[in-house]
Amino acid sequence: MAQFTIPAFDNAGEMRYQMGHKLLSMVKENPAVMAVDADLRSSTGLHIVDHFYPDRVVKVGIAEQNLMAVSAGLSQEGFIPFPCTFDAFCRRFMDQLYVSVCYSNLNVKIIGSYAGLFTGKAGATHQSDKELSLLLRIPNLTVIEPGFNMEMEQAMDAAAAMQGPCYLRLVRCKVNYNEAHDGYQFKIGKGVTIEAPSQNRADIGLLCTGFMVRTAKYAAKKLRDLGYSVRIDHHPSLKPFDTELLDIMADSVSAMVTLENHCTSGGLFSLVAEHCISHGKYLPVLPIGTDPGDFIHTGHENDLMHRYKMTSDDVVARAVEAVKAAK
Known part of the structure; x- marks a missing residue:
């Protein structure tokens, strides 16, 4: 099917596909990194990981609460799970994120895809513009919103390297590779x-x-x-x-x-x-x-x-x- 086409890394452009390629490289390099999918992998870019490493993608179906619960369990077994779904759907797993992941300060790295206005034809119910009101007030949760692909890649590395839960808010659409100065390096807690x-x-x-x-x-x-x-x-x-x-x-x-x-x-x-x-x-x-x-x-x-x-x-x-x- 067309939506499962693997875009070339150097021609991806859209942040969702660049994220998929970045996560693929992380899976190759670190046996602890796992992807967790809620039946949106062809939309979010997780299909890139699934194509090459299907045994490193856990598929929970359209069950976002389970997405977070499974990720919590994986982290307790020593894995670094990257659960991914639409940013709008974080409303569905907010209790599991708050209690199961953040209260226990588990090492879960959530990818909220399709953030804000730039969701293509996904529809109004799949757009997210209120979620930060909740996410920014959850103890232990680091929240990152990269603006370009290089920064997104660096932020994913930083999220994997830190201990504790992290939420990355990513857009669907095309972005430039670098909007900052040459040699820029993303750091958690820094603008x-x-x-x-x-x-x-x-x-x-x-x-x-x-x-x-x-x-x-x-x-x-x-x-x-x-x-x-x-x-x-x-x-x-x-x-x-x-x-x-x-x-x-x-x-x-x-x-x-x-x-x-x-x-x-x-x-x-x-x-x-x-x-x-x-x-x-x-x-x-x-x-x-x-x-x-x-x-x-x-x-x-x-x-x-x-x-x-x-x-x-x-x-x-x-x-x-x-x-x-x-x-």
Whole structure:
């Protein structure tokens, strides 16, 4: 069947397939690494692992609670399980994640695929923009949202190397291989400055996570064309969160805009606003993201970006609004 075609590693592009190739390499190198599938392997990229190493993929069927329970059991037997399903379906196994995995601090590495708006034709019920509200508040759980394929590969290595549960929130769609500087190395708990003006201060700070790093870079160019100086900080590690880098940005810009492939409550904007207000950093912070009071509609990603005002033009408008509010 066409959906089981194995895309070439150097031509994968879509993060889901690049993840499959990365996990395949990890399975080859480490006999402890296992994949756990909830009947979505041709969609998530796990079919790449299954094609070459079927004995290293545990198939539980459409049973997400069991996905997490089996993964917990595998970790207790010394394996490093990578259970994978759609990010939206983490709602189905939240109790098992909370109690069976995180309460016991088990070594389970969850891959939440198809995060946010960019789900292709999967439909509205398969889109996820509220889940970080729960995930970021589970003790012991590390939460990572990489923005490009190189970072995703490095994050998977970091997740396997650390002890304890980790959740990786990945998009389905094509992303660039590297959006950061040459030699960039992902580290859990650390963000990275993508762009910064030569002077110490900037008019506006764009603070992004995940897929939205690309949008931030487009918006920054448009803002510079309008005469604004811009700083971009990318935060792939949402928990633990790099508050040190946030403090540096808050102290060196007049206003900030957060960009996330998630609703504007419970995710990146909440992390930033809560930290700033509790540490006396009183500057305008405006969010870019989906509506927390709305179920995500289905459609082409470009149409959805326009509907929820998440395009680079919308970021520019928000940034100008924020700078004016700072005066």
